[in-house]
Amino acid sequence: xxxxxxxxxSMAQALQRAMRDAMAEDPTVHVMGEDVGTxxxxxxxxxxxxxxxxxxxxxxxxxxxxxxxxxAVGMAMYGLRPVVEMQFDAFAYPAFEQxxxxxxxxxxxxxxxxxxxxxxxxxxxxxxGGVEHHSDSSEAYYMATPGLHVVTPATVDDAYGLLxxxxxxxxxxxxxxxxxxxxxxxEWSPDAPSAVExxxxxxxxxxxxxATLITYGPSVPVCMEAAEAAAAEGWDLExxxxxxxxxxxxxxxxxxxxxxGRAVVVHESTGFGGPxxxxxxxxxxxxxxxxxxxxxxxxxxxxxxxxxxLERHHLPGVDRVLDAVARxxxxxxx
Amino acid sequence: xxxxxxxxxAAAYRPTPPPAWKPRTDPAPLLPDPxxxxxxxxxxxxxxxxxxxxxxxxxxxRGRRYNAQATALTKQGRLAVxxxxxxxxxxxVAAALALEERxxxxxxxxxxxxxxxxxxxxxxALTLLRGDWHTGYDPHxxxxxxLCTPLATQLPHAVGLAHAARLKGDDVVAxxxxxxxGSSEGDFHEALNFAAVWQAPVxxxxxxxxxxxxxxxxxxxxxxxxxxxAVGYGMPGRLVDGNDAAAVHEVLADAVARARRGGGPTLIxxxxxxxxxxxxxxxxxxxxVESEVEAWRAHDPIxxxxxxxxxxxxxxxxxxxxxxxxAETMAAQLRDGMNADPVLDPMDLFxxxxxxxxxxxxxxxxxxxxxxxxxxxxx
Ligand SMILES: Cc1ncc(C[n+]2csc(CCOP(=O)(O)OP(=O)(O)O)c2C)c(N)n1
Numbered sequence: 001x002x003x004x005x006x007x008x009x010s011m012a013q014a015l016q017r018a019m020r021d022a023m024a025e026d027p028t029v030h031v032m033g034e035d036v037g038t039x040x041x042x043x044x045x046x047x048x049x050x051x052x053x054x055x056x057x058x059x060x061x062x063x064x065x066x067x068x069x070x071x072a073v074g075m076a077m078y079g080l081r082p083v084v085e086m087q088f089d090a091f092a093y094p095a096f097e098q099x100x101x102x103x104x105x106x107x108x109x110x111x112x113x114x115x116x117x118x119x120x121x122x123x124x125x126x127x128x129g130g131v132e133h134h135s136d137s138s139e140a141y142y143m144a145t146p147g148l149h150v151v152t153p154a155t156v157d158d159a160y161g162l163l164x165x166x167x168x169x170x171x172x173x174x175x176x177x178x179x180x181x182x183x184x185x186x187e188w189s190p191d192a193p194s195a196v197e198x199x200x201x202x203x204x205x206x207x208x209x210x211a212t213l214i215t216y217g218p219s220v221p222v223c224m225e226a227a228e229a230a231a232a233e234g235w236d237l238e239x240x241x242x243x244x245x246x247x248x249x250x251x252x253x254x255x256x257x258x259x260x261g262r263a264v265v266v267h268e269s270t271g272f273g274g275p276x277x278x279x280x281x282x283x284x285x286x287x288x289x290x291x292x293x294x295x296x297x298x299x300x301x302x303x304x305x306x307x308x309x310l311e312r313h314h315l316p317g318v319d320r321v322l323d324a325v326a327r328x329x330x331x332x333x334x
Numbered sequence: 335x336x337x338x339x340x341x342x343x344a345a346a347y348r349p350t351p352p353p354a355w356k357p358r359t360d361p362a363p364l365l366p367d368p369x370x371x372x373x374x375x376x377x378x379x380x381x382x383x384x385x386x387x388x389x390x391x392x393x394x395x396r397g398r399r400y401n402a403q404a405t406a407l408t409k410q411g412r413l414a415v416x417x418x419x420x421x422x423x424x425x426x427v428a429a430a431l432a433l434e435e436r437x438x439x440x441x442x443x444x445x446x447x448x449x450x451x452x453x454x455x456x457x458x459a460l461t462l463l464r465g466d467w468h469t470g471y472d473p474h475x476x477x478x479x480x481l482c483t484p485l486a487t488q489l490p491h492a493v494g495l496a497h498a499a500r501l502k503g504d505d506v507v508a509x510x511x512x513x514x515x516g517s518s519e520g521d522f523h524e525a526l527n528f529a530a531v532w533q534a535p536v537x538x539x540x541x542x543x544x545x546x547x548x549x550x551x552x553x554x555x556x557x558x559x560x561x562x563x564a565v566g567y568g569m570p571g572r573l574v575d576g577n578d579a580a581a582v583h584e585v586l587a588d589a590v591a592r593a594r595r596g597g598g599p600t601l602i603x604x605x606x607x608x609x610x611x612x613x614x615x616x617x618x619x620x621x622x623v624e625s626e627v628e629a630w631r632a633h634d635p636i637x638x639x640x641x642x643x644x645x646x647x648x649x650x651x652x653x654x655x656x657x658x659x660x661a662e663t664m665a666a667q668l669r670d671g672m673n674a675d676p677v678l679d680p681m682d683l684f685x686x687x688x689x690x691x692x693x694x695x696x697x698x699x700x701x702x703x704x705x706x707x708x709x710x711x712x713x
Contacts, residue, residue, distance in 0.1 A: 056501055062531055067490050067524030074494020077479070078502070082494075097521070101484045102491070109468035109480055112686040146687055170689040200692070247692035 009188035011159040011181050015045045015121075017190055018163035019083060023053050029167060030075065031058040033068055033085030033121075042087055043123060043182055065095035069120065073102050076116040083167055089124040090133035096141070103172045104147030119166045120174050124152075125218045125268050127180035127315055129308040136305055137269035139217075142174045143245050143278070149199055150245040152176040154220035156186035158243060161197030169199060178218035202249035204256060208238035211262035211328050214253055214279055216242040219266045219316065226321035235325055245275060253279070254286045261292040262328040266321055271299030293330030358533065358568055360597040366561035366571040370605050373580035374642045382580045384648050390427055390579040391643060392657045394636050397423040397447045399661035400456065401610075403668050404446070404463075408614045412672045413463045417444040421609035424579035424635035425511075425541045427451045432586035433509055438477045440492040440510040442485070444541075448511060449478050456664060457671035466676040485516040489525030489538065496529070496536040496593070507593045508536045509586070515546020517560050526601060530567040535593035537586065538601045541576060543608035548621040564601035576606030577635040580642070607633075680706060 023029045031049055033041070037060035040047030049058035061068050065086060072082035086092035092099075099120065107115040126135035142150045151166055151173055153159040159177075166173035188194070205220065206227050213223040220241045227237035240256050242249065257263045263283055265276040276297035283295050298316045306314045373379050401420045407413045419426050422444075430451035433439060441448050446459045454476050461470025462481050469480040479495075482488035492510035499506035516522060517540055529536050540560050544551060557563055564571030574585045582604055589600035607630035611618040618627075643649035684691060684699040691699070 062524075062527050064524040064527065066521055067493075067528045070487065070490025070521060070524065071494030071497060071528050074491040074496070074508070075498040076494075077473070077491065078495045078498035078506075080498050080501075094520070097484065097487060098490070101487060105468075106480075107688070108686045110473055110686075111467060111469070111682070113469070113472040113474065114480070115689060149688070247688075247694060250693060 005191060006187050006189045008185040009156055009190060010183050010185050011153070011156050011177075012043055012045050012183065013190070014156045014160040014188060014193070015163055015177065016047055016049070017193055018160045018167070019046065019049060020052065021193065022083075022164060022167040023049065023057060026081065028079060029057075029081045029083060031083045031085070032061050032072065034061060034063055034087050036060060036085050041085060043179065045121070045177070045182070046085065065092060066098050069095040069098040069103065069118075072118050073098060073106070073116060076118050077114060081117045081119075081167060083119045083121065086120060086122045088130075088134050089122055089136040089138050092120070092122050092138065095120075099142075099148070099174075100145050104145045107171065108147060115170050116172050117170050118172045119163070119169075120172065121163075122174060122176050123179040123182070124176045125178050125180060126305060126311050127218060127268075129311070131308060132305070135311065137267070137300065139176055139245055139267075139269055140274050142176075143275060147172065148246060149173040150176065151199055151243065152178060152217040152245065153243065154178065154181065154217055154241050156184070156188045157194040158197055160188075161194045162199065162243065164196040165199050168196070173199065176217060180218050181221070184221070197243070200244045200247040200249060202240050202242045202244070202252040204238060204252070205241045206237070206239040208236040208260065210236045210260060211264065211325060212238045212240055212253075212256045212260045213264050213266055213321065214240050214242065214256075214283070215266040216245065218268055222316065222318060223266050223321060226318045226325070229318055230322060230325055233322075237325065248279075248282070250282060250286065253283060257283050257287045258290040261290050263291075264296045264298055264321065264324045264328065266298045266316055268300045268315055270302045271297050272302045274299055293328045296324045296327060298324045358530070358598055360570075360592065362570040362592065362597065362600075364565045364568065364570050366559060366564070366573045366603070368558065368573070370573045370575040371581050371585055372575045372578050373584060374578045374638045379580065379642055382584075384646070386431075386583065387580060387639065387643055388648060388653075390424075390431065390583060391636075391639050391649065392660065393427040393431065393451050394423045394579060394639060395657040396661045396664055397427055397451065398636060399665050400447060400450060400668065403665040404460065405610070405614065407669070407672050413460060414465050415613045415615060416463055417613045418608075418610040419444050419447050421630060421635070422541055422543055422576065422606045423447060424582050424639075425539065425576045425604045425606055428579055428582035428586050429509060429511060429539055432583055432590050433507065434590075436477070436504070436506050437590070438479065438492070438495055438506065438508045440479045440488040440495075440508060441481050442488065442511055442513065442516065443481050443483050444513065445481065445511045449476070449481070452476060452478060454478060456668045460668075460672065464672065464676065466678055467682075486512050486519035486521040486525070488512075489521055490528060492536050492538075493525050493529045493532070493534050493599075496534040497532050500535055505594050506535070507590050508534075509539065509590065510536065511539050511541065513546060514540060514542040514544070514551050514554055514560060515549065516540075517563070518554055526563070526567045526569065526599070529599035530569045533596070533598040535596070536599045537589040537593055538599065539586065540601070540603045541606055542603050543576075543606050545608060545612070545621070547612045547616060550621070559603055561601060561603035567601075569599045569601055572600060572602045574602060574604050576604030577633050577638060579635055579639050
């Protein structure tokens with residue numbers, strides 16, 4: 001066996017490769033959305049697919065998100081596996097009716113007779129200097145809808161492995177792509193791409209003993225950096241990358257918190273009504289006797305996503321994470 | 335000045351033809367005839383197939399009886415709600431009979447009758463409205479999508495399915511039913527636009543029964559007719575008398591055949607009337623007068639067809655009685671089926687959320703299991 005050439009690849013390239021491999025293996029996989037064909041998507045994630053597989057397999061649709069997802073429902077009913085691209089987080093909202101009223105519940109309402117294997121790819125989150133409606137973290141809306149899987153990779157390997165799993169899933173998957181990590185690179189071999197990663201398993205990105213940072217997607221690199229910085233202060237932080245928000249890996253998360261006794265949830269999405277509240281509640285319910293301090297949250301402010309020149313004040317960065325870690329030295333009455 | 339007359343427009347309007355899908359070549363005119371198409375009572379009736387007319391008649395009578403029986407069942411509390419299609423049976427029946435077995439039907443909540451006329455078990459068709467499960471049948475078995483409650487959202491599904499079938503090389507047609515109110519929804523627009531751009535083999539049938547709950551058509555649209563909307567998408571629009579079963583069938587069968595041979599989608603508006611209230615929860619006297627209902631009763635779809643058939647000597651008293659008897663048998667079966675309490679398994683709540691249960695759902699299922707066991711022990 002020849003050793004595969006390992007060179008830096010971006011998350012966008014790994015995602016493209018995942019779709020390409022899925023399309024090559026399974027003729028029922030169809031990619032569709034706005035500008036996904038000739039242009040290869042505004043982030044070039046579908047680059048080359050139309051050329052390789054033809055416009056029937058990688059289709060530039062009319063500009064209508066409900067129509068894109070709604071027709072994907074019908075295509076899935078007829079045995080295809082549509083992979084739908086929503087151009088940006090906030091432009092997926094017109095498709096919410098289809099997502100929530102049909103995609104999420106078709107299996108259930110037909111007693112398993114009509115499962116819908118649809119992958120909805122949504123570039124999400126801020127940090128790229130986007131103007132209004134280009135930086136939303138919409139994961140809480142999806143998480144609140146039974147019947148959907150909600151997945152978000154933070155590494156190049158996971159981008160490939162999780163997207164392959166999403167496309168292969170017999171259930172609908174909302175696949176959230178952290179757009180500020182699109183161009184993050186890692187050593188990666190397109191000749192021997194990463195393993196397909198089952199949906200629903202969190203991973204410990206960095207082992208530690210003094211506290212757990214629970215995070216996902218765009219906040220994973222932030223937490224890794226914070227953990228490095230905290231080491232200088234004598235804090236040995238564990239970083240858990242959730243990878244899948246639904247289903248939620250209680251086991252990995254709680255095992256970590258039981259080991260460390262302290263936890264901070266970190267994400268960009270708003271704190272109020274956001275994913276962190278759910279996660280903190282789950283951890284508290286399951287690990288109460290192991291906790292040395294309340295589970296803290298570091299989240300985006302409870303504001304509409306700010307204009308690009310102000311976004312750095314909104315996004316939880318390393319300092320805010322470290323402040324929270326400092327607050328974990330909890331004492332009764334404090 | 336029209337778009338075509340604008341200087342340089344011919345070249346500029348479509349800079350390049352769409353790369354993947356051919357522009358429409360079918361000669362069918364886009365603009366609907368402003369008069370609804372009629373067959374019964376006109377010269378065209380002589381050309382109608384007697385066997386088809388008799389089949390339509392039997393289904394209309396059965397459908398009317400079904401509506402009456404289901405409405406009665408709501409009064410007995412056996413159904414949570416029933417949106418009757420009394421007065422609209424010709425649309426329902428013609429829709430079902432215009433399809434081949436391999437075709438697909440995409441009904442809304444009012445279209446139980448179309449599903450039953452297509453062969454669905456009368457009791458299974460009412461599961462949604464009885465409340466034991468959302469869809470009481472396997473959609474693939476009869477090629478009937480689940481009865482759809484959110485308005486117009488089933489239309490893009492029909493387009494996607496028809497498109498997928500075409501991609502696979504199957505000559506399958508999808509027929510989607512929607513109301514006049516539903517035609518105002520965004521999904522209506524998106525579905526028609528996708529269908530026309532993709533030249534998908536799909537037929538849209540709007541049953542214009544005059545009202546969306548209480549709102550009359552005049553407050554729904556300013557278009558000359560709902561069929562006129564087709565022009566803007568680049569598909570033919572047809573207007574038909576929705577109480578004339580022969581006309582509705584002919585127009586639908588034409589559209590289905592055109593779709594099947596690659597001619598693309600059609601928008602059909604059937605002008606009809608909702609004789610009953612929106613549902614049993616609605617008070618129709620608040621928004622319409624009885625004289626209007628009476629006028630439409632005089633244009634009843636069953637009477638229209640019955641007159642044609644008797645005048646042509648195809649139907650006599652015996653035939654009428656035979657159809658009524660068959661309908662009565664169906665009603666008795668429906669009553670029996672609905673009066674038997676459905677057997678429910680609460681654990682089904684968790685069975686069909688995901689292909690594989692999540693650990694969260696397994697925990698919740700265990701909780702419910704324990705509650706049920708405790709209930710059983712207490713009893
Ligand atoms: C998206 C959506 N909005 C509102 C409703 C509530 N609703 C149910 S039926 C109805 C009127 C529909 O009228 P129309 O489309 O003309 O169909 P008809 O009931 O007359 O058959 C409304 C507003 C709904 N079902 N879906």
